Amino acid sequence: MKKILLSACLAGFPVRYNGSAKTLVSKQLARWRRQNRLVIFCPELAAGFRTPRPAAEIQPSLHGHAVITQGARVIEATGEDVTERYILAAWLTLEMAQQHNCQFAILTEGSPSCGSNMIYSGGFNGSKIAGMGVTAELLTHNGIEVFSEHNIAQLCTRLAREKSDDIPCTSR
Numbered sequence: 001m002k003k004i005l006l007s008a009c010l011a012g013f014p015v016r017y018n019g020s021a022k023t024l025v026s027k028q029l030a031r032w033r034r035q036n037r038l039v040i041f042c043p044e045l046a047a048g049f050r051t052p053r054p055a056a057e058i059q060p061s062l063h064g065h066a067v068i069t070q071g072a073r074v075i076e077a078t079g080e081d082v083t084e085r086y087i088l089a090a091w092l093t094l095e096m097a098q099q100h101n102c103q104f105a106i107l108t109e110g111s112p113s114c115g116s117n118m119i120y121s122g123g124f125n126g127s128k129i130a131g132m133g134v135t136a137e138l139l140t141h142n143g144i145e146v147f148s149e150h151n152i153a154q155l156c157t158r159l160a161r162e163k164s165d166d167i168p169c170t171s172r
């Protein structure tokens with residue numbers, strides 16, 4: 001059975017930049033947890049960040065791919081450049097996913113690490129743009145399918161096509 005990497009803040013751990021969790025309440029998630037299918041991980045903590053920590057956004061208004069390949073930077077609200085640690089966070093997450101045979105990931109939407117559809121624009125003004133965070137980008141580039149907490153149903157649909165998944169998903 002293929003495993004699923006899960007953002008630690010979605011699993012209920014208070015590891016976000018502001019010291020909060022973003023606990024995802026889902027019958028399906030609870031079921032995957034009982035099946036020992038979840039690999040819970042926080043990229044930023046793995047890379048040495050502490051909680052709480054300043055908010056960070058990708059600048060200029062680009063996304064994770066540009067950080068990895070085009071010199072875009074990840075900047076904290078204090079002005080500190082933390083790009084290298086965000087890239088390290090992504091590689092550590094990929095290593096963890098590969099070690100545990102995770103083919104899928106559920107990552108927190110909006111994060112400069114974990115966002116898979118939307119991230120903050122880089123202006124620290126609350127606006128968002130379409131795009132992936134650094135970790136979501138690296139996982140996707142390496143064949144791991146990334147879903148957000150809003151896309152559990154899509155992951156269920158995807159798993160239904162997996163012959164190894166003998167227990168069908170429930171609704172959320």
Ligand code: SF4
Pocket residue numbers: 007008009010015016017041042043044045108111113114
């Ligand atoms: S890096 Fe990902 S798992 Fe860690 S707190 Fe941020 S969104 Fe959650």
